[in-house]
Amino acid sequence: MTASFPLTGEPLALDLVNTRVLDGTVDLLGTPGALADWLAAQAGRLAAVPGPVPEVGAPELAAVRAVRDTAARLIASARGGQAPPPDALDRLNGHLAAAPAHRELAWGEDGFTAGTRRPAPLADRLAAELAEAVADLLTDPRLDRVRRCEGHDCVLLFLPAHPRRRWCVPSVCGNRARVARYYERHKGVPQERRQAP
Template sequence: MTFFPLTGEPLALDLLNTRPAGMGDLIADRAGLAAWLAVEGDRLSRVAEVGEAEVAAAHAVREAAGPALEAARRGERPPAHALEALNAVLAAAPAHREVYWSALTGLVAAAHREAAPAARLAAELAEAVVDLLTDERVASVRACEADDCVLLFLPAHPRRRWCVASACGNRARVARYYARHKGERP
Protein backbone atom coordinates (compact mmCIF):
# COMPACT_ATOMS: atom_id res chain seq x y z
CA MET A 1 0.00 0.00 0.00
CA THR A 2 1.28 3.45 -0.90
CA PHE A 3 1.83 5.94 1.92
CA PHE A 4 0.86 9.55 1.25
CA PRO A 5 2.70 11.83 3.69
CA LEU A 6 0.16 14.66 3.62
CA THR A 7 -3.51 14.62 2.63
CA GLY A 8 -6.51 16.61 3.74
CA GLU A 9 -5.25 19.90 2.36
CA PRO A 10 -7.12 21.53 -0.53
CA LEU A 11 -7.33 18.94 -3.30
CA ALA A 12 -4.91 20.88 -5.53
CA LEU A 13 -2.24 20.75 -2.81
CA ASP A 14 -2.88 17.07 -2.20
CA LEU A 15 -2.25 16.51 -5.93
CA LEU A 16 0.99 18.51 -5.87
CA ASN A 17 2.06 16.67 -2.72
CA THR A 18 2.07 13.34 -4.59
CA ARG A 19 5.71 14.00 -5.47
CA PRO A 20 7.44 14.38 -2.08
CA ALA A 21 11.21 14.68 -1.78
CA GLY A 22 12.98 11.36 -1.61
CA MET A 23 9.87 9.28 -2.29
CA GLY A 24 9.51 9.65 -6.05
CA ASP A 25 6.22 10.06 -7.82
CA LEU A 26 3.50 8.45 -5.70
CA ILE A 27 1.02 8.44 -8.61
CA ALA A 28 3.51 7.31 -11.26
CA ASP A 29 1.46 4.25 -12.14
CA ARG A 30 -2.09 2.94 -12.08
CA ALA A 31 -1.76 1.38 -8.62
CA GLY A 32 -0.38 4.59 -7.10
CA LEU A 33 -3.11 6.76 -8.63
CA ALA A 34 -5.82 4.28 -7.58
CA ALA A 35 -4.49 4.35 -4.01
CA TRP A 36 -4.42 8.16 -3.99
CA LEU A 37 -7.97 8.36 -5.37
CA ALA A 38 -9.09 5.97 -2.61
CA VAL A 39 -7.48 8.22 0.02
CA GLU A 40 -9.17 11.28 -1.48
CA GLY A 41 -12.53 9.51 -1.11
CA ASP A 42 -15.56 11.62 -1.89
CA ARG A 43 -13.67 14.67 -3.13
CA LEU A 44 -13.59 13.25 -6.67
CA SER A 45 -16.10 11.26 -8.65
CA ARG A 46 -15.44 7.57 -8.78
CA VAL A 47 -13.14 6.16 -11.44
CA ALA A 48 -14.20 2.57 -12.11
CA GLU A 49 -10.81 1.45 -13.36
CA VAL A 50 -7.62 3.49 -13.32
CA GLY A 51 -5.72 3.14 -16.56
CA GLU A 52 -2.77 4.80 -18.22
CA ALA A 53 -5.05 7.57 -19.57
CA GLU A 54 -6.06 8.55 -16.03
CA VAL A 55 -2.43 8.53 -14.87
CA ALA A 56 -1.43 10.75 -17.80
CA ALA A 57 -4.37 13.09 -17.13
CA ALA A 58 -3.46 13.50 -13.44
CA HIS A 59 0.17 14.14 -14.36
CA ALA A 60 -0.81 16.75 -16.95
CA VAL A 61 -2.86 18.68 -14.40
CA ARG A 62 -0.14 18.40 -11.77
CA GLU A 63 2.49 19.70 -14.22
CA ALA A 64 0.34 22.75 -15.01
CA ALA A 65 -0.65 23.30 -11.38
CA GLY A 66 2.89 23.53 -10.01
CA PRO A 67 4.12 26.62 -11.88
CA ALA A 68 0.69 28.28 -11.74
CA LEU A 69 0.50 27.91 -7.97
CA GLU A 70 4.10 29.00 -7.44
CA ALA A 71 3.44 32.24 -9.33
CA ALA A 72 0.08 32.85 -7.65
CA ARG A 73 1.65 32.39 -4.19
CA ARG A 74 4.03 35.24 -5.01
CA GLY A 75 1.21 37.39 -6.37
CA GLU A 76 2.57 37.09 -9.91
CA ARG A 77 0.96 36.16 -13.20
CA PRO A 78 1.04 32.39 -13.74
CA PRO A 79 2.81 31.18 -16.89
CA ALA A 80 0.56 31.28 -19.96
CA HIS A 81 1.30 27.62 -20.79
CA ALA A 82 0.05 26.53 -17.36
CA LEU A 83 -3.21 28.45 -17.67
CA GLU A 84 -3.71 27.21 -21.24
CA ALA A 85 -3.20 23.62 -20.09
CA LEU A 86 -5.70 23.99 -17.25
CA ASN A 87 -8.25 25.65 -19.55
CA ALA A 88 -7.86 22.89 -22.15
CA VAL A 89 -8.48 20.23 -19.52
CA LEU A 90 -11.57 22.05 -18.24
CA ALA A 91 -12.93 22.50 -21.78
CA ALA A 92 -12.52 18.77 -22.51
CA ALA A 93 -15.04 17.85 -19.81
CA PRO A 94 -17.39 20.76 -19.17
CA ALA A 95 -19.70 20.48 -16.18
CA HIS A 96 -23.30 21.30 -15.68
CA ARG A 97 -25.19 21.11 -12.43
CA GLU A 98 -27.92 18.56 -11.89
CA VAL A 99 -30.36 18.75 -9.05
CA TYR A 100 -31.68 15.63 -7.34
CA TRP A 101 -33.38 14.61 -4.13
CA SER A 102 -31.48 12.86 -1.35
CA ALA A 103 -33.41 11.25 1.49
CA LEU A 104 -30.58 12.23 3.84
CA THR A 105 -30.00 15.86 2.86
CA GLY A 106 -32.95 16.95 0.71
CA LEU A 107 -32.25 18.79 -2.53
CA VAL A 108 -28.70 18.49 -3.78
CA ALA A 109 -27.06 20.17 -6.76
CA ALA A 110 -24.00 18.36 -8.03
CA ALA A 111 -21.68 18.87 -10.96
CA HIS A 112 -22.14 16.36 -13.76
CA ARG A 113 -19.60 15.85 -16.54
CA GLU A 114 -20.21 13.92 -19.74
CA ALA A 115 -16.73 12.73 -20.63
CA ALA A 116 -14.43 9.76 -20.63
CA PRO A 117 -13.13 8.88 -17.15
CA ALA A 118 -9.64 10.33 -17.79
CA ALA A 119 -11.03 13.64 -19.08
CA ARG A 120 -13.51 13.80 -16.19
CA LEU A 121 -10.76 13.14 -13.62
CA ALA A 122 -8.47 15.73 -15.20
CA ALA A 123 -11.24 18.32 -15.26
CA GLU A 124 -12.12 17.75 -11.61
CA LEU A 125 -8.47 18.09 -10.64
CA ALA A 126 -8.06 21.19 -12.80
CA GLU A 127 -11.17 22.69 -11.22
CA ALA A 128 -9.63 22.15 -7.78
CA VAL A 129 -6.46 23.87 -8.96
CA VAL A 130 -8.44 26.81 -10.36
CA ASP A 131 -10.39 27.06 -7.09
CA LEU A 132 -7.12 27.33 -5.16
CA LEU A 133 -5.52 29.75 -7.63
CA THR A 134 -8.49 32.09 -7.36
CA ASP A 135 -8.87 31.76 -3.59
CA GLU A 136 -7.69 34.84 -1.67
CA ARG A 137 -5.77 32.46 0.63
CA VAL A 138 -3.45 31.32 -2.18
CA ALA A 139 -0.73 33.65 -0.93
CA SER A 140 -0.91 31.84 2.43
CA VAL A 141 0.07 28.47 0.95
CA ARG A 142 3.38 27.50 2.49
CA ALA A 143 6.13 25.05 1.78
CA CYS A 144 7.24 22.89 4.70
CA GLU A 145 10.27 24.41 6.43
CA ALA A 146 12.00 21.06 6.89
CA ASP A 147 15.22 20.92 4.89
CA ASP A 148 14.36 17.68 3.13
CA CYS A 149 10.65 18.31 2.48
CA VAL A 150 8.87 19.91 -0.48
CA LEU A 151 5.25 19.44 0.62
CA LEU A 152 2.80 22.34 0.51
CA PHE A 153 0.04 23.18 2.95
CA LEU A 154 -2.52 25.86 3.73
CA PRO A 155 -1.97 26.68 7.41
CA ALA A 156 -4.99 26.90 9.66
CA HIS A 157 -2.76 28.64 12.21
CA PRO A 158 -0.29 31.39 11.20
CA ARG A 159 2.53 29.81 13.23
CA ARG A 160 2.38 26.44 11.45
CA ARG A 161 5.82 25.75 9.96
CA TRP A 162 5.80 22.09 8.96
CA CYS A 163 3.59 19.93 6.80
CA VAL A 164 3.25 17.35 9.59
CA ALA A 165 4.46 18.43 13.02
CA SER A 166 4.90 14.84 14.20
CA ALA A 167 7.21 14.06 11.27
CA CYS A 168 9.03 17.08 9.83
CA GLY A 169 8.56 19.13 12.99
CA ASN A 170 10.04 16.41 15.20
CA ARG A 171 13.00 15.90 12.86
CA ALA A 172 13.71 19.66 12.93
CA ARG A 173 13.48 19.80 16.74
CA VAL A 174 15.76 16.78 17.15
CA ALA A 175 18.29 18.27 14.71
CA ARG A 176 18.29 21.57 16.64
CA TYR A 177 18.76 19.70 19.92
CA TYR A 178 21.72 17.74 18.61
CA ALA A 179 23.23 20.86 17.03
CA ARG A 180 23.04 22.67 20.41
CA HIS A 181 24.49 19.76 22.34
CA LYS A 182 27.12 18.70 19.82
CA GLY A 183 30.46 18.35 21.49
CA GLU A 184 29.09 18.47 25.06
CA ARG A 185 30.10 15.60 27.28
CA PRO A 186 27.86 14.25 30.02
Protein backbone atom coordinates in the same frame (compact mmCIF):
# COMPACT_ATOMS: atom_id res chain seq x y z
CA MET B 1 -3.77 -2.03 -0.28
CA THR B 2 -3.84 1.76 -0.06
CA ALA B 3 -0.48 3.49 -0.17
CA SER B 4 0.51 6.14 2.33
CA PHE B 5 0.76 9.70 1.10
CA PRO B 6 2.80 12.20 3.09
CA LEU B 7 0.13 14.85 3.49
CA THR B 8 -3.57 14.72 2.78
CA GLY B 9 -6.47 16.84 3.88
CA GLU B 10 -5.11 20.08 2.47
CA PRO B 11 -7.02 21.79 -0.34
CA LEU B 12 -7.37 19.20 -3.11
CA ALA B 13 -5.02 21.12 -5.43
CA LEU B 14 -2.25 21.01 -2.80
CA ASP B 15 -2.85 17.32 -2.13
CA LEU B 16 -2.38 16.76 -5.86
CA VAL B 17 0.80 18.85 -6.14
CA ASN B 18 2.19 17.09 -3.04
CA THR B 19 2.33 13.80 -4.94
CA ARG B 20 5.75 14.89 -6.24
CA VAL B 21 8.23 14.80 -3.36
CA LEU B 22 11.96 15.15 -2.73
CA ASP B 23 12.35 18.17 -5.01
CA GLY B 24 10.21 16.50 -7.65
CA THR B 25 12.44 13.45 -8.04
CA VAL B 26 9.92 11.01 -6.55
CA ASP B 27 6.52 10.71 -8.20
CA LEU B 28 3.92 9.14 -5.92
CA LEU B 29 1.64 8.83 -8.97
CA GLY B 30 4.08 6.74 -10.94
CA THR B 31 1.65 3.98 -11.94
CA PRO B 32 -2.09 3.54 -12.47
CA GLY B 33 -2.15 1.54 -9.22
CA ALA B 34 -0.59 4.45 -7.35
CA LEU B 35 -3.21 6.78 -8.84
CA ALA B 36 -5.95 4.39 -7.68
CA ASP B 37 -4.45 4.50 -4.18
CA TRP B 38 -4.37 8.31 -4.22
CA LEU B 39 -7.98 8.43 -5.42
CA ALA B 40 -8.91 6.10 -2.55
CA ALA B 41 -7.08 8.41 -0.11
CA GLN B 42 -9.20 11.28 -1.47
CA ALA B 43 -12.46 9.34 -0.94
CA GLY B 44 -15.49 11.58 -0.92
CA ARG B 45 -13.67 14.61 -2.32
CA LEU B 46 -14.06 13.88 -6.03
CA ALA B 47 -17.41 13.70 -7.81
CA ALA B 48 -15.69 11.74 -10.60
CA VAL B 49 -15.09 8.96 -8.05
CA PRO B 50 -18.29 8.92 -5.96
CA GLY B 51 -17.90 5.36 -4.72
CA PRO B 52 -15.30 2.65 -4.99
CA VAL B 53 -12.31 3.65 -7.10
CA PRO B 54 -12.92 2.55 -10.70
CA GLU B 55 -10.30 0.85 -12.82
CA VAL B 56 -7.75 3.48 -13.83
CA GLY B 57 -5.22 3.12 -16.59
CA ALA B 58 -2.70 5.08 -18.60
CA PRO B 59 -5.17 7.74 -19.90
CA GLU B 60 -6.33 8.64 -16.38
CA LEU B 61 -2.76 8.66 -15.07
CA ALA B 62 -1.58 10.92 -17.90
CA ALA B 63 -4.51 13.33 -17.40
CA VAL B 64 -4.04 13.63 -13.63
CA ARG B 65 -0.27 14.06 -13.91
CA ALA B 66 -0.73 16.74 -16.57
CA VAL B 67 -3.06 18.71 -14.28
CA ARG B 68 -0.65 18.23 -11.37
CA ASP B 69 2.37 19.49 -13.30
CA THR B 70 0.44 22.48 -14.62
CA ALA B 71 -0.91 23.23 -11.14
CA ALA B 72 2.59 23.14 -9.65
CA ARG B 73 3.81 25.74 -12.14
CA LEU B 74 0.81 28.02 -11.61
CA ILE B 75 0.95 27.78 -7.82
CA ALA B 76 4.70 28.44 -7.82
CA SER B 77 4.31 31.56 -9.94
CA ALA B 78 1.40 32.82 -7.82
CA ARG B 79 3.33 32.23 -4.59
CA GLY B 80 6.28 34.10 -6.09
CA GLY B 81 4.09 37.06 -7.01
CA GLN B 82 4.70 36.53 -10.73
CA ALA B 83 2.33 36.38 -13.65
CA PRO B 84 1.43 32.82 -14.60
CA PRO B 85 3.22 31.20 -17.53
CA PRO B 86 0.77 31.64 -20.46
CA ASP B 87 1.19 28.05 -21.64
CA ALA B 88 0.36 26.69 -18.17
CA LEU B 89 -2.72 28.89 -17.92
CA ASP B 90 -3.86 27.74 -21.38
CA ARG B 91 -3.27 24.13 -20.40
CA LEU B 92 -5.31 24.45 -17.19
CA ASN B 93 -8.14 26.11 -19.11
CA GLY B 94 -8.00 23.22 -21.57
CA HIS B 95 -8.43 20.75 -18.71
CA LEU B 96 -11.37 22.78 -17.41
CA ALA B 97 -13.03 22.60 -20.82
CA ALA B 98 -12.26 18.91 -21.41
CA ALA B 99 -15.32 17.66 -19.53
CA PRO B 100 -18.15 20.17 -19.58
CA ALA B 101 -20.43 19.87 -16.58
CA HIS B 102 -24.12 20.34 -16.13
CA ARG B 103 -26.39 20.11 -13.12
CA GLU B 104 -28.72 17.18 -12.85
CA LEU B 105 -31.67 16.97 -10.49
CA ALA B 106 -32.66 13.79 -8.71
CA TRP B 107 -35.56 12.97 -6.43
CA GLY B 108 -35.11 10.94 -3.28
CA GLU B 109 -36.42 10.44 0.27
CA ASP B 110 -35.20 13.89 1.29
CA GLY B 111 -36.56 15.67 -1.76
CA PHE B 112 -34.58 17.13 -4.62
CA THR B 113 -30.84 16.93 -4.85
CA ALA B 114 -28.70 18.54 -7.50
CA GLY B 115 -25.43 17.10 -8.58
CA THR B 116 -22.86 17.86 -11.21
CA ARG B 117 -22.75 15.48 -14.15
CA ARG B 118 -19.91 15.24 -16.61
CA PRO B 119 -20.75 12.89 -19.47
CA ALA B 120 -17.14 12.29 -20.50
CA PRO B 121 -14.48 9.59 -20.14
CA LEU B 122 -13.04 9.17 -16.63
CA ALA B 123 -9.68 10.72 -17.63
CA ASP B 124 -11.41 13.92 -18.77
CA ARG B 125 -13.70 14.01 -15.72
CA LEU B 126 -10.75 13.64 -13.34
CA ALA B 127 -8.70 16.26 -15.18
CA ALA B 128 -11.59 18.74 -15.23
CA GLU B 129 -12.45 18.27 -11.56
CA LEU B 130 -8.84 18.56 -10.44
CA ALA B 131 -8.39 21.62 -12.66
CA GLU B 132 -11.42 23.16 -10.91
CA ALA B 133 -9.75 22.49 -7.56
CA VAL B 134 -6.62 24.25 -8.84
CA ALA B 135 -8.71 27.19 -10.08
CA ASP B 136 -10.41 27.37 -6.67
CA LEU B 137 -7.04 27.53 -4.93
CA LEU B 138 -5.59 30.09 -7.34
CA THR B 139 -8.59 32.38 -6.80
CA ASP B 140 -8.73 31.83 -3.03
CA PRO B 141 -7.72 34.96 -1.09
CA ARG B 142 -5.72 32.68 1.23
CA LEU B 143 -3.37 31.67 -1.60
CA ASP B 144 -0.69 34.01 -0.28
CA ARG B 145 -0.64 31.96 2.94
CA VAL B 146 0.29 28.69 1.20
CA ARG B 147 3.68 27.66 2.56
CA ARG B 148 6.39 25.22 1.75
CA CYS B 149 7.36 23.01 4.68
CA GLU B 150 10.49 24.21 6.48
CA GLY B 151 11.61 20.63 7.05
CA HIS B 152 15.01 19.71 5.63
CA ASP B 153 14.54 18.30 2.11
CA CYS B 154 10.74 18.54 2.37
CA VAL B 155 8.94 20.13 -0.58
CA LEU B 156 5.34 19.69 0.55
CA LEU B 157 2.98 22.65 0.40
CA PHE B 158 0.28 23.36 2.95
CA LEU B 159 -2.25 26.00 3.89
CA PRO B 160 -1.70 26.63 7.60
CA ALA B 161 -4.73 26.98 9.85
CA HIS B 162 -2.46 28.70 12.37
CA PRO B 163 -0.04 31.43 11.22
CA ARG B 164 2.85 29.96 13.23
CA ARG B 165 2.71 26.52 11.58
CA ARG B 166 6.06 25.83 9.93
CA TRP B 167 5.96 22.15 8.97
CA CYS B 168 3.66 20.08 6.80
CA VAL B 169 3.26 17.48 9.54
CA PRO B 170 4.56 18.78 12.87
CA SER B 171 4.92 15.28 14.28
CA VAL B 172 7.21 14.32 11.37
CA CYS B 173 9.12 17.28 9.93
CA GLY B 174 8.74 19.28 13.15
CA ASN B 175 10.17 16.45 15.24
CA ARG B 176 13.05 16.01 12.81
CA ALA B 177 13.89 19.71 13.13
CA ARG B 178 13.74 19.56 16.94
CA VAL B 179 15.94 16.46 17.05
CA ALA B 180 18.45 18.10 14.69
CA ARG B 181 18.57 21.24 16.86
CA TYR B 182 19.02 19.14 20.00
CA TYR B 183 21.82 17.15 18.39
CA GLU B 184 23.51 20.35 17.18
CA ARG B 185 23.40 21.87 20.68
CA HIS B 186 24.76 18.72 22.35
CA LYS B 187 27.24 17.26 19.85
CA GLY B 188 30.25 18.89 21.53
CA VAL B 189 29.10 18.23 25.12
CA PRO B 190 30.86 15.29 26.83
CA GLN B 191 28.66 12.23 27.48
CA GLU B 192 28.89 12.51 31.29
CA ARG B 193 27.61 16.14 31.24
CA ARG B 194 24.62 15.15 29.06
CA GLN B 195 23.56 12.49 31.59
CA ALA B 196 24.15 14.60 34.72
CA PRO B 197 21.10 14.77 37.05
